[in-house]
Amino acid sequence: EYRAKTKALLQNSNPALAKIRSRLEAFATRIATLAENLVEILGIKVNMNSNHFQENYLPQSSFVRLNRYPPCPISSKVYGLLPHSDTSFITILYQDQIGGLQLLKDGKWVDVKPNPSALVVNIGDLFQALSNNVYKSIKHRVVAAEEEERFSTAFFYCPFNDAVIQSENKPALYKKFTLREYRQQTQQDVNQTGDKVGLSRFVL
Numbered sequence: 001e002y003r004a005k006t007k008a009l010l011q012n013s014n015p016a017l018a019k020i021r022s023r024l025e026a027f028a029t030r031i032a033t034l035a036e037n038l039v040e041i042l043g044i045k046v047n048m049n050s051n052h053f054q055e056n057y058l059p060q061s062s063f064v065r066l067n068r069y070p071p072c073p074i075s076s077k078v079y080g081l082l083p084h085s086d087t088s089f090i091t092i093l094y095q096d097q098i099g100g101l102q103l104l105k106d107g108k109w110v111d112v113k114p115n116p117s118a119l120v121v122n123i124g125d126l127f128q129a130l131s132n133n134v135y136k137s138i139k140h141r142v143v144a145a146e147e148e149e150r151f152s153t154a155f156f157y158c159p160f161n162d163a164v165i166q167s168e169n170k171p172a173l174y175k176k177f178t179l180r181e182y183r184q185q186t187q188q189d190v191n192q193t194g195d196k197v198g199l200s201r202f203v204l
Contacts, residue, residue, distance in 0.1 A: 028064050028155070031092055035062070035157035038121065039089055046131045046169060053089075057159030061179070062088075067152045069100065072144040083141040085198060087182060088124035088156040095120065095152040104139040112140075125182070125199050126158070129174045132167040137199070174202045 039053050083104065095101060101112040101120070112120060128137040142150070159165075159179055166176035177185075182202070189197040 031155040046134050057163045059160050061158045061160050065154045069150040071147050083139050085137040085139050086124040088158045089127045090157050091122040092155045093120040098145050098148050098150040100143045100150050102141050129165050132169040132173050175204050
C-alpha cells in the first residue's frame with residue numbers, strides 16, 4: 001500500500017526524488033506497525049479486544065506528511081500551522097530540535113519541547129469518538145521560528161474511508177459515522193465558516 005503510493009508520488013512529481021523512495025517506504029511500514037501496536041494498547045482501557053483495529057479498520061488510508069516551515073521575521077504573528085485537531089485515530093510525529101509545536105491545555109498554549117530520543121503521539125478525532133471521550137483529541141498549532149527552518153515528519157493513522165466509527169461504550173456520546181462522512185463534513189465546514197468544527201457536529 002505505502003510502496004505504491006510513495007512510488008507514484010515521487011516518480012510522477014519529480015524523478016530526482018525517486019532515490020529516497022525506499023527509505024520513505026521503510027519508514028511508513030515501520031511507523032504503521034508502531035501505530036497499530038499503540039492503538040491496540042490504548043484500546044484496552046475502553047474494553048476493545050486486541051484485534052479490534054485489525055478486524056474493523058483495514059485496509060488503512062494512513063499517510064505520511066513531510067512538513068517544512070520556513071523562518072519568519074514576524075514569527076510572533078504568523079503560525080506555521082493554524083490551531084487544529086487531527087482527524088486520525090492517532091498521529092505520530094517526529095520533529096527536529098527547532099521547536100514550535102504547541103498544545104492547548106487548560107486554555108493556554110504549552111510548548112512541546114523537542115526530544116531527539118522521542119516521538120510525539122497525538123490522539124485524533126476518530127479515537128476520541130471511538131473511545132467515547134476517554135481519550136481526547138488535542139488542539140495544537142505550530143509557531144514559526146524567526147531565523148531557522150523547522151522540519152517534521154507526521155504519520156496519520158486512519159482507517160479506510162467507509163469504516164464506521166462508533167463507540168461500544170454506552171451511552172454513546174457521538175452518532176456513528178464513516179471517515180468519508182467526517183471528512184466531507186469538515187471540508188464543508190471549512191469552506192463555509194473557515195473552521196473545521198469537527199466532532200461537535202456528531203454529538204448525540
